[in-house]
Ligand code: C5P
């Protein structure tokens with residue numbers, strides 16, 4: 001018996017010397033300061049110079065402290081058994097939690113934010129295409145025929161840029177001039193607010209939105225679908241650069257836009273190819289892209305848009 005006790009004690013001494021793990025776990029679990037857990041240690045360190053404070057008399061010893069202390073051996077085994085049972089229970093609990101499926105009723109497991117609008121009530125179509133592809137023109141047609149709300153991300157950003165007191169004004173201005181993408185938090189928030197306004201004004205929670213010029217980057221797509229509303233499909237206007245460049249330069253004569261000039265147009269094209277085309281490709285793999293050739297004149301393009309949309313969505317989408 002005394003041999004077993006001595007062996008057990010030796011094993012615990014070794015464990016305490018080699019690791020500080022259990023104390024560290026306790027500190028993590030109970031968030032208590034180190035000193036409040038130290039009473040468990042003195043028995044193992046009565047001879048340790050490195051930890052002299054553990055040998056102070058106010059700490060209770062849980063082992064015999066030496067081969068001559070026969071009477072205290074009785075206290076050692078209950079402690080070992082409680083510790084062993086506790087450890088085994090703890091390990092079992094952790095392993096069980098690892099293998100358990102998430103409990104759908106447990107509120108602590110719900111970390112995914114719910115989109116602000118349900119696709120059961122709100123239909124969202126993203127409208128993409130290079131700068132000058134004619135997105136705005138075609139959206140205007142769809143608004144009159146299908147009662148869409150038309151929200152242009154670029155228009156919302158330009159309005160925010162001009163709003164007195166906006167903390168994002170200068171940032172937006174710089175991005176637009178450089179043809180760069182504005183940080184997605186700004187654009188997604190502007191869109192969500194505009195959607196909420198439109199729905200409030202219409203007095204019905206059912207609504208259709210054309211979100212024009214968005215998402216221009218994958219992070220915008222993920223964020224919007226996560227926090228605002230999942231999109232039904234992407235209407236993509238495909239157009240060669242030379243055609244788009246001609247249209248933009250023509251528009252630049254009267255638009256007053258800071259980015260309708262040759263240098264900004266070049267940067268916008270690069271951003272479109274490098275950052276926005278991957279968004280179109282992503283949704284294409286999901287089977288959500290309706291692609292339209294945007295080279296012909298607007299009336300012809302619209303015929304194609306209408307036909308393909310109705311084909312994909314049916315009359316009562
Ligand atoms: O769509 P539009 O050509 O009006 O966009 C103008 C500019 O607004 C873009 O070149 C870009 O700087 C910014 N923008 C953005 N993210 C969007 C849409 C526009 O950063 N989703």
Ligand code: MG
Pocket residue numbers: 135136152154212213
């Ligand atoms: Mg536009």
